[in-house]
Amino acid sequence: MSLREIAKETGLNRRTVSKYLKNPASTAPPKREVAGQRPRRVVDEVAPLIDAMLRAEVLLKASVIHERLVQDYAVGINYQRVKLYLQEARPRIAKELGISPGELAGLHRRFEVAPGAQAQADWGDEGKILAHVGISKVYSFHMTLSYSRDPFCCFTTSQDLATFFDCHWQAFAHFGGVPMSIVYDRTKTVVRRHAAPGKAVPLHPGAVAFAGHYDFDIDVLAAYRPQGKGRVERQVGIVRDHVLAGRAFASIEEMNAAFTAWVSLRRAKVYGTHGEVIGHRAMRDHTALRPLPKTPYVVMQRHLRHVGKDCLVAFDANLYSVPARKVPPRQLVEIRATKSQVTLHSTVADGNGQTLLATHPRAVGRGARIVDETHWDGLPTGAGRRVTTGDDQPSPRRGQPLGHRAGHCRLCCPGPQPQASRSAVARCRSMTS
Template identity: 75%
Template structure:
């Protein structure tokens, strides 16, 4: 529904209060750990509190691995930390129990038919706003199962919710990545820049991804004890390059890529003047530790080699040694 603006896939997150069937829905472009738990925070803000228990199926963002029936289910560490911070219990359904959370599965069809059908959207924010505008209509409906108005029954549901902690718990999905030659780090199909003067090619860095931001950290603290290298807004979709132009200060700018196309003026051998920029140029910053940066090299025209080859290619004459580039 957002392919026309460059977003190929959109996912919907649903949570429903079981007693009243009061719904919540938001839309996202990712199903990873950070986005999943960020949707929980938005749901708690929508309801005005935290439920005592949340029922899940065996999704990998909650369950660390699948086990045989009757065994204790190992939970994901971030799921345990998030539930402990917001003080709710995690109830994992038994395997192959599709009817265990039909109350929330039904909301998927309702939102699709009453919020999305027949409408066009241009952004995720517009999708979320359309759902929020539709919620009063849903709360005015008499539910066919419990026989009460959903909004009136939701008042009692909201009163039973626990308060939201003042300090939010932000889940970050952490991964190790290598820095490329262009000081870009790949994550989730996108590229993010890091400062060229603080990293080297193939250096291992840690990417911490939340639903909104990407932070890149060094694995070893610097002299100031800080590991943070860069912070970026998280890209939507795939194939994006999120670059801070200041991070490329220190990369080679290509000024040394000179090519000889003919004889210099007068046909004599000339010496290319060395560039002196006081250590401020990008290339000099990368080469200031190399001894080769202080060596002056000689440039010869191609005609010198043509004369040698034309004279006698099979003689035992001593060869000219070339140290030019």
């Protein structure tokens, strides 16, 4: 008989049959299961606990269930066994709860777009990859053209409004144009505040102005629907694995250069979904993009801050100096910040109609102090301070009481003294006061 026939007859796997045929001296193979009788499994011991968790939340993830079994109930069970059990338990519990299969599956409608019609943008958190050079946090900005999956990535130390849209400008220059729409999640640099389901989402005024300048539409996803921008979500992990993993960098510029060197390899790949070379499909995508405007849009943040007694103004967890001769303490000044520069302005113009107080390069990271030493001109430096060891005693002044000069006063003469008269003590007290 062939291995297939033996396996069919015994109910065993062909590999199991082959193993025992090669070594007849080994122990006998397991008996064939009786029809309708299922062997006892390890997961069956904790099946009631898993079912109870599913009844409380039917969409609970397998990793969460496994974690709670280990931590809360001290059950030493393999994660894969829990995952396999959920494949048959979840539909059964959903049926008990009256949940339809469509609601349980969480399916979504697949969509395709025309060339140049859409891009998707997202952030990635790269952690402390540059902590050894004093940069505590690094983020990656990603934009992917939806038609071709052509990627763009750049690395930053901030996620503020100016940095966010400066990354957009770099992406547009990388692609050679602007897509008709860009898909975002509900980030605070795009959405001013959250809204209830079915209600219009108020957009950030800076985002509206930027989109109007570059002539693209803002497409904000519904809450908790990452499937709507899965193309860029996938790209975040790909860049992290192929560009950053296993490498050491000394600066943001090195990280950006590493992506630039890798992107040509990515464009040479055949993408599994559309079955074409990414670079060939990207050519059609780039041709359909809208042209860049002649003048770039400069995103500027504006904030009001008070001047401290040390002539420093706090902004974005950093301190910037202003001239001491132009501002009093607690004066309100306006901060105008771009990605690379911070300018401080008075709220009232001077006699020449000028409001500019100081200009500084924008600090990288948090906790920095950007100070121009000339801003402290006219303030005390402490150069005239005097100190003494306390050994030298001042000579008695003219008109000092005799009891004080002779050491008859205990108020200010150290060491043992004879008893001073009341009048001498009173005269000394009046002099010292």
